[in-house]
Amino acid sequence: MQEESLEIKARSKSFFWALFFFSKNEKRDIETLYSFCRYVDDISDNQNLGTKKNAKKMHLNIIKDLEKKSSKNRIVENFINLSLKYKLNIEIPIQLVQGVLKDLKIVNIKNLEQLIFYSYQVAGTVGLMMCSIMKVTNLKLLKNAIELGVAMQITNILRDIKEDLMRNRIYIPENYRSFIFLNSKELLGNFEKKKILSKNILELIEYSDDLYNSALDGIQNLPFKYRLPVLIASNLYQNIGFKIKDDPLKIWTERIFVKKRQKIFITIQAIYKCIFLKLKKNKDNNNHAIHKIIEKNLSKNG
Template identity: 45%
Template sequence: MNQQHTNYSLKNRAKTFYFASLFFPNNLRTDIKVLYEFCRYVDDLGDDSKKRIKISRIKLKKIKNNLKICKSNNKIVSGLISICNKYNIKTSIPMHLVDGVLSDLDKVDFKNNSELIEYSYKVAGTVGIMMCSIMRVNNKKMKLRAVQLGIAMQLTNIARDIKEDLYRDRIYFPQQLRSHQTKDFKKLPSNKEIQTEFSKDLENFLNLADRIYRISWNGIIMLPIKFRVPIAVASFLYQSIGVKIRSSNYDIWNQRIYLNLSEKLVRTIKVFFKLVFDTKINKDKAMDEEIRSILNKFKLI
């Protein structure tokens, strides 16, 4: 992949995240853009064609080594290293992200929720931790909430992209959550009967994501107002994709579910009301402990 000819623009490549980023203070948007470009660059290497997997693996391992020595000739990677230095971010955090994408280059078929949550931490929760540093939020409980939000958002992405991922030989939807009829997962795109059965499994998966969104909200409402709004907007818009999947009768097979601009605007207005009126603490000790125990191995929180 030639990074010089790839457009990593927030506006063009991550429209929901770009929309939410407009609510950040001007002085932080440039650094957030650098972080996003790195994440997008790494993610794209994981999505290269099967013919390029060997090259992608070499590039990802090189990025990981660059992060380890805090030096790179790659403009995108060096930009991220500068951000790590500026905000005192441990380079082990983006290295976890690279590890997550490296795992995408092999056949993926998660067995249980633990594998799902660990992967989601690597490819999305890490972004939450790095965003905390950029926002100068160093409280450990707040970092846990940021990781939870990243995990919830990744679950939304997984739910939306099941068909696309299947064609890449990647099944992120864990066996633990599959009913008897959907054990043969690869038949889903072409078998309407199994799709109907799978709708129940997908509903349970979205419910899991919603549980994590709810406890992550406990962190959002504690943020300074200048950060509370953009993070709340990003959270609510992503969660709304799950709502739209439900309203489409779980038809992720014939369309890509996304929010158009008018839907984003309406939901953004709702976010402001939610921030004013939904200030209660959402308690879910079981989910908190489950995520914390899975993350213990990374010694983050």
């Protein structure tokens, strides 16, 4: 597990920072969950696997292992044991794998609803599994967990636009682009279009902010020991969006991240808010698409 902990620290510094505030046992279980999610995601991104056909086969094997509750793969087996411990509905991690499977194809998201559903599959499901570890069962809080997961995934998408385009994936919905998209290679070589897309994504940042703010309602109703780390993680990710908004063109030249000094400041702010203030949330704006998807999938997953 120490090896997995080092892997998390190296690859997701914001996640690891918030993880510090969980108990030792919870931290171990969250690391097991994260290692599984990372493994599933890496299968789609790993160029050393040879072909997409091999990657698809690996994903389908994971689904089979989840269904039969047994695996020869250490990471998958550890996750299966975790799912049995917390009585996870196995359909939730299966939805995660099905979402990541989509990354093996050429991705060209058409509308906001498609983006939300994909984000639910690859990140909202993780929010639900985190709720199981935190023993959160309240339906309203589960909905807020999905909102937060989707918001974080949109932030990831906005930060990783260049990297995704290099893999023939564009997650910015077609109806959010004010230019004709021909293909990834053409866009990467066209400075004017990149400049336009950098402006187009500002609307998606606003949408993700709505979701972060809506999720605050759930965060403030968590037990304090969970409220603080979840709020820190939420604020750290949202801050990445703020940085992109300040200078959108930077997404093409560098990876946007929150520096250590800013993390400390955000953490202190979160501690203060958790102790002294009621967390504020803005009025829900135009979130009908996500509510529809949440209702459908929560009822399906029981």
